[in-house]
Amino acid sequence: xxxxxxxxxxxxxxxxxxxxxxxxxxxxxxxxxxxxxxxxxxxxxxxxxxxxxxxxxxxxxxxxxxxxxxxxxxxxxxxxxxxxxxxxxxxxxxxxxxxxxxxxxxxxxxxxxxxxxxxxxxxxxxxxxxxxxxxxxxxxxxxxxxxxxxxxxxxxxxxxxxxxxxxxxxxxxxxxxxxxxxxxxxxxxxxxxxxxxxxxxxxxxxxxxxxxxxxxxxxxxxxxxxxxxxxxxxxxxxxxxxxxxxxxxxxxxxxxxxxxxxxxxxxxxxxxxxxxxxxxxxxxxxxxxxxxxxxxxxxx
Amino acid sequence: xxxxxxxxxxxxxxxxxxxxxxxxxxxxxxxxxxxxxxxxxxxxxxxxxxxxxxxxxxxxxxxxxxxxxxxxxxxxxxxxxxxxxxxxxxxxxxxxxxxxxxxxxxxxxxxxxxxxxxxxxxxxxxxxxxxxxxxxxxxxxxxxxxxxxxxxxxxxxxxxxxxxxxxxxxxxxxxxxxxxxxxxxxxxxxxxxxxxxxxxxxxxxxxxxxxxxxxxxxxxxxxxxxxxxxxxxxxxxxxxxxxxxxxxxxxxxxxxxxxxxxxxxxxxxxxxxxxxxxxxxxxxxxxxxxxxxxxxxxxx
Numbered sequence: 001x002x003x004x005x006x007x008x009x010x011x012x013x014x015x016x017x018x019x020x021x022x023x024x025x026x027x028x029x030x031x032x033x034x035x036x037x038x039x040x041x042x043x044x045x046x047x048x049x050x051x052x053x054x055x056x057x058x059x060x061x062x063x064x065x066x067x068x069x070x071x072x073x074x075x076x077x078x079x080x081x082x083x084x085x086x087x088x089x090x091x092x093x094x095x096x097x098x099x100x101x102x103x104x105x106x107x108x109x110x111x112x113x114x115x116x117x118x119x120x121x122x123x124x125x126x127x128x129x130x131x132x133x134x135x136x137x138x139x140x141x142x143x144x145x146x147x148x149x150x151x152x153x154x155x156x157x158x159x160x161x162x163x164x165x166x167x168x169x170x171x172x173x174x175x176x177x178x179x180x181x182x183x184x185x186x187x188x189x190x191x192x193x194x195x196x197x198x199x200x201x202x203x204x205x206x207x208x209x210x211x212x213x214x215x216x217x218x219x220x221x222x223x224x225x226x227x228x229x230x231x232x233x234x235x236x237x238x239x240x241x242x243x244x245x246x247x248x249x250x251x252x253x254x255x256x257x258x259x260x261x262x263x264x265x266x267x268x269x270x271x272x273x274x275x276x277x278x279x280x281x282x283x284x285x286x287x288x289x290x291x292x293x294x295x296x297x298x299x300x
Numbered sequence: 301x302x303x304x305x306x307x308x309x310x311x312x313x314x315x316x317x318x319x320x321x322x323x324x325x326x327x328x329x330x331x332x333x334x335x336x337x338x339x340x341x342x343x344x345x346x347x348x349x350x351x352x353x354x355x356x357x358x359x360x361x362x363x364x365x366x367x368x369x370x371x372x373x374x375x376x377x378x379x380x381x382x383x384x385x386x387x388x389x390x391x392x393x394x395x396x397x398x399x400x401x402x403x404x405x406x407x408x409x410x411x412x413x414x415x416x417x418x419x420x421x422x423x424x425x426x427x428x429x430x431x432x433x434x435x436x437x438x439x440x441x442x443x444x445x446x447x448x449x450x451x452x453x454x455x456x457x458x459x460x461x462x463x464x465x466x467x468x469x470x471x472x473x474x475x476x477x478x479x480x481x482x483x484x485x486x487x488x489x490x491x492x493x494x495x496x497x498x499x500x501x502x503x504x505x506x507x508x509x510x511x512x513x514x515x516x517x518x519x520x521x522x523x524x525x526x527x528x529x530x531x532x533x534x535x536x537x538x539x540x541x542x543x544x545x546x547x548x549x550x551x552x553x554x555x556x557x558x559x560x561x562x563x564x565x566x567x568x569x570x571x572x573x574x575x576x577x578x579x580x581x582x583x584x585x586x587x588x589x590x591x592x593x594x595x596x597x598x599x600x
Contacts, residue, residue, distance in 0.1 A: 099495060122510045134509030157509030161501050169497040170505050173488035177481065177512035180558070184480035187556040188473035191545065194552035195399060197469040201461055205470050209434030209457030210422045212477035214514020245491065252494035255587050256487040258480070261561040287555050 001025060004150055005054040005081065006045075007074050008064035008095070009037055012121065015128040016064060016094070016154045017045055023153040030054040051077070052084030060150045061085070064094040064121075066240070068101035075109060075116075082112040089114040090143045092151065094135070096120045098244040099165040099172070100251065106139060106164035115143035118164060119151065120171035124233060132156045138166030172248060175241040179262045179279075181216035182238075186283020188212075189224060200225050223280040230278025238279050239266040301325060304450055305354040305381065306345075307374050308364035308395070309337055312421065315428040316364060316394070316454045317345055323453040330354040351377070352384030360450045361385070364394040364421075366540070368401035375409060375416075382412040389414040390443045392451065394435070396420045398544040399465040399472070400551065406439055406464035415443035418464060419451065420471035424533060432456045438466030472548060475541040479562045479579075481516035482538075486583020488512075489524060500525050523580040530578025538579050539566040 004027045006017050017040050020027050027045045031037040034047060041047050048054040051074050055061050061081050063071050071093050075081045081091060091109055093102070093116065102118035109116035117139035127133045133155035137144050144160040151158045161170050192199040203221050206212045223230055242263050249256050265286060269275070274285040304327045306317050317340050320327050327345045331337040334347060341347050348354040351374050355361050361381050363371050371393050375381045381391060391409055393402070393416065402418035409416035417439035427433045433455035437444050444460040451458045461470050492499035503521050506512045523530055542563050549556050565586060569575070574585040 122506075122512075124511070127509075132509070134505070136505050155509075157505075159501075159505045159508070161505060162497055165495065166497050169492055169495045170502045170510075173491060173502050174506050174510045174512040176488050176491070177484045177506070177514075177517065180480045180484035181477065181512070181514070183558045184477045187554075187559055188476050190554050190556065191473060191476070191548060191552075192469055194554040195465065195469050195548065197462055197466050201459075202470045202473050205434070205436050205457075205459045205461060206422075206474050206477070208459070209427075209432070209455075210470075210474045211424070211515045211519075212422075212474040212481070214477075214481070214516070215511045216514065217477065219511070248491060248495065252491075254487075254490050254494040256490065257565060257586075258483045258558070258561060259487055261558060265557060286557075 002059040002150060003028070003057050005029070005058035005061040006064070007031070007051055007054065007062075009040060010064070011125050012094070012128045013064035014040065015125070016062070018043055019131040019154050020150070021045060025150070025153065028054040028058060050079040050084075051075075051081045052079045055081040055084035055089065057086070058089060060147050061089055061091045062094060062150070063091070066095065066237070068095075068097035071095055071097060071101070072105060075105060082109060082114060085112060085114045087113040090117065090147045091115065092117040092119040092137070092147050094119050094121050096171050096175070096241050096244070097168065099168045099248050102138065102168045103165045115140050116164070117143055117147060118167040119147070120167050121155065122171065122174050128154070135159070136161055136167040136170040138162055138168065139164045168244075172241070172245045175238065176245050176259055176262075178216055179238055179242055179266070180258055181214060182220055182279055182282055183262060183265060185217050185221050186224065190283065190287060220280045223278070224283070230280045232278045232280070234276055235266060235269050235279055235282055235285070236275035239270050239275070242266055302359040302450060303328070303357050305329070305358035305361040306364070307331070307351055307354065307362075309340060310364070311425050312394070312428045313364035314340065315425070316362070318343055319431040319454050320450065321345060325450065325453065328354040328358060350379040350384075351375075351381045352379045355381040355384040355389065357386070358389060360447050361389055361391045362394060362450070363391065366395065366537070368397035371395055371397060371401070372405060375405065382409060382414060385412060385414045387413040390417065390447045391415065392417040392419040392437070392447045394419050394421050396471050396475070396541055396544070397468065398547050399468045400547070402438065402468045403465045415440050416464070417443055417447060418467040419447070420467050421455065422471065422474050428454070435459070436461055436467040436470040438462055438468065439464045468544075472541070472545045475538065476545050476559055476562075478516055479538055479542055479566070480558055481514060482520055482579055482582055483562060483565060485517050485521050486524065490583065490587060520580045523578070524583070530580045532578045532580070534575060535566060535569050535577055535579055535582055535585070536575035539563075539570050539575070542566055
């Protein structure tokens with residue numbers, strides 16, 4: 001059985017490690033704050049003293065963090081994974097980072113005789129817990145084939161999309177469509193409220209045969225109308241992802257007017273102090289009169 | 301069995317009349333250009349000399365046209381439906397018109413002792429043909445109950461959403477979310493192309509477990525990538541619907557920034573001569589360099 005290293009034990013990574021352990025994998029982990037790894041050590045993971053040590057006997061190394069520089073540091077820093085790597089190690093990065101960062105890492109990891117796959121995920125904490133993530137991989141096809149059994153221990157929708165960066169392109173597309181849908185569903189509900197129509201009944205109607213039906217209307221739409229706090233994916237994290245779409249847009253010169261508007265609205269929401277709210281609070285946050293600023297001033 | 305009158309024998313209305321005839325309803329029709337009704341007369345419909353004549357013995361009167369003024373003319377004009385209506389006639393308008401026009405018609409039809417339901421539909425020509433439309437009704441609940449069997453002969457997702465205008469609110473929400481999704485999917489595919497990634501593979505991946513999954517990515521997304529001409533719902537008709545959302549926005553003062561951007565992009569596309577193209581050609585139309593103008597100039 002392949003041996004696995006894992007760094008990034010947060011709300012997404014933690015459940016992934018548990019799923020790997022359940023499947024019988026030996027998982028060596030490292031964490032900047034070792035106390036955060038305790039529950040995983042109790043579940044059977046082996047805590048190591050550095051990324052290099054966690055990589056020492058690994059066949060596959062997984063990272064699941066927030067930003068590109070963190071991945072770079074973990075893989076290529078002093079005491080990084082590549083320092084401890086055996087030849088042919090396959091690094092699969094489940095973080096959402098930019099396409100160019102992924103391509104750059106792939107080249108630099110290859111210089112160490114290892115492989116790098118960009119392998120961002122979709123589905124959120126619930127899918128991480130249930131092992132039903134979607135995982136979109138870019139990079140060398142044989143490295144993907146090697147990583148596949150491990151990836152399929154965490155996700156039920158695992159696909160190879162092409163060369164390095166392809167996984168991040170797919171994730172960027174997903175986040176672009178999701179953010180447009182989130183804002184559109186928010187605006188639709190606002191339209192209902194302004195007209196005195198119950199948005200919950202409209203949501204149910206649209207989901208039942210309407211062409212507006214989809215994952216966001218179904219799931220985030222339900223949470224938008226709930227009074228429960230939204231502890232899910234935050235506005236700040238969505239903004240991070242959309243900034244990466246904008247970076248890719250700048251690199252390629254692609255004309256993406258809706259994405260530009262979305263990016264501006266997310267920047268507004270974070271500037272207004274809403275970065276740590278769940279994305280389902282996004283539209284309410286933006287349209288709340290006491291937080292008005294930026295493009296909101298027109299209406300004020 | 302209830303007797304039905306029907307006006308609006310186009311690509312949506314024509315198949316609806318056929319489905320009513322198949323279910324055994326007697327359907328009396330009227331058309332400004334009688335030759336366009338011939339295929340329906342051959343299928344068993346009775347062609348009448350005026351809207352009033354088509355309404356003379358009807359229990360339910362259906363209209364399925366493009367614009368509010370047409371509905372008004374058919375129902376309330378000289379020789380209109382209300383002139384020939386028996387007391388208690390239920391008019392159900394399947395057109396997509398503004399909320400205020402629907403509410404206004406409801407009041408004026410009521411003054412004639414008849415009922416008016418706004419009952420816009422979703423699902424397109426295919427759903428009209430297969431009798432699987434979604435139909436979202438607003439208006440008097442007992443009138444809805446009376447019209448229900450007839451509506452269910454044309455649609456499998458028939459719902460009453462509340463008082464007059466509620467059906468049009470639901471339709472407005474549907475069109476708002478669909479137009480945002482159409483543009484977002486277009487931009488996502490453009491992002492793929494600019495990065496050298498196959499949009500068809502990305503589409504398949506996102507549909508398989510991605511949070512971007514939905515009706516538009518599935519159906520219109522497929523047609524966007526097809527080389528077949530798109531003979532479906534046109535950009536002009538979508539713009540008409542979004543203008544009605546904007547009208548509702550102006551009436552209520554609701555802040556809908558994404559909708560504003562979408563409306564501007566659709567206006568651009570129509571001004572560029574793309575009004576008669578299918579909506580799945582929308583993004584390609586907007587981003588085609590030889591048609592650049594309006595907000596496109598920034599990139600040119």
